[in-house]
Amino acid sequence: MGKYDELKPEGLKRYSIKQRESKVHISDMGSPPKNWGHFQEFAESLPKILKAKDLADLTQSTKKARDEGRKIMWFIGAHVIKCGLSPILIDLIENGWVSSLSMNGAGVIHDSELTLFGQTSEDVGKSLKDGSFGMVEETNDFINDAISAGFKDNSNPGYGETIAKALLETDPPHAEASLLIACFKKGIPVTVHVAIGTDINHPHASANGAAIGELTLRDFRILANQVSKLEGGIVLNWGSAVILPEVFLKALTYARNLGYNVFNFDAANFDMIHQYRPNMNIVKRPTDGSGKGYEFTGHHEIMLPLFAAILKSMKS
DSSP: OOSSOOOOOTTOOOBOGGGSOEEEEGGGOOOOOSOOTTHHHHHHHSOSSHHHHHHHHHHHHHHHHHHTTOOEEEEEOTHHHHTTOHHHHHHHHHTTOOSEEEEEHHHHHHHHHHHHHSEEEEOHHHHHTTTOTTOBHHHHHHHHHHHHHHHTOTTOOOHHHHHHHHHHHTOOTTGGGOHHHHHHHHTOOEEEEOOTTSSTTTTSTTOOHHHHHHHHHHHHHHHHHHHTTOTTOEEEEESOOSHHHHHHHHHHHHHHHTTOOOOOOEEEEEESSOOHHHIIIIIITTTTTSSOEEEEESOHHHHHHHHHHHHHHSOO
16 A cells, blocks of 8 residues: 555446547548649749748758658647648658657547547547546557557567557558558657656556556657757657657757767747747757757648648659
């Protein structure tokens, strides 16, 4: 017995995802256009002023990084998936615009639900009232069981790879919608950075704290290795306000402390509002005195397709 009592998970009232009303369905997802070429004229028509110039500069730097084989590191909050943007990001993954992808634990939940069930995103305000928020059986047991199995895997996979492989083993009906699967198949590191207590799978009896912690720590070290090779590359943070900016900053000092030359790179933050940590930990501190930092304000469901369209329309 510890010094303080714990609230034990035994007796939680759970239910099937088939009974849950979801706000996002697979039919709501966006899709990459079949013809990107005509978009170049639009991109070139933008004024060379303020944020339009910044966007042109960033897309040019991103193309240069891709052409030179430099790192293009993507960090995404879970809303990127909930906003129906996975197919557009998967198209970028498959065409060499992503060298690594990092997300938080909520990203895994939404990616897994869309892949397995074709739906995600419950009505939190409504379900919180009766304590049913986060209490679906299938999602939570799938993730927790996969993490426990990955913890015992002698090949030492991280959190992201573990879930990607577990999804593939189920022969899911919507595999084409999964960022985790897309990265795994492409051989791109997909890392997951979890804060214990933030995700719906944590209250359930199947949650294994040692397994969650170990696999997300492995992913942090995988990410730090990618950061150690970031010189001349690009960092793109989409909608993570706290966790991923903090993780990136720690990975960067980790790499620099070990003697890696990681100073000259560009970094951009895209979000609906300006926030302290992304501004300081993505845009300003890491690029101080060497690279260039950018901030763009707008809704993901508009900004990410716009950014992708400009990239895909650029002449090779």
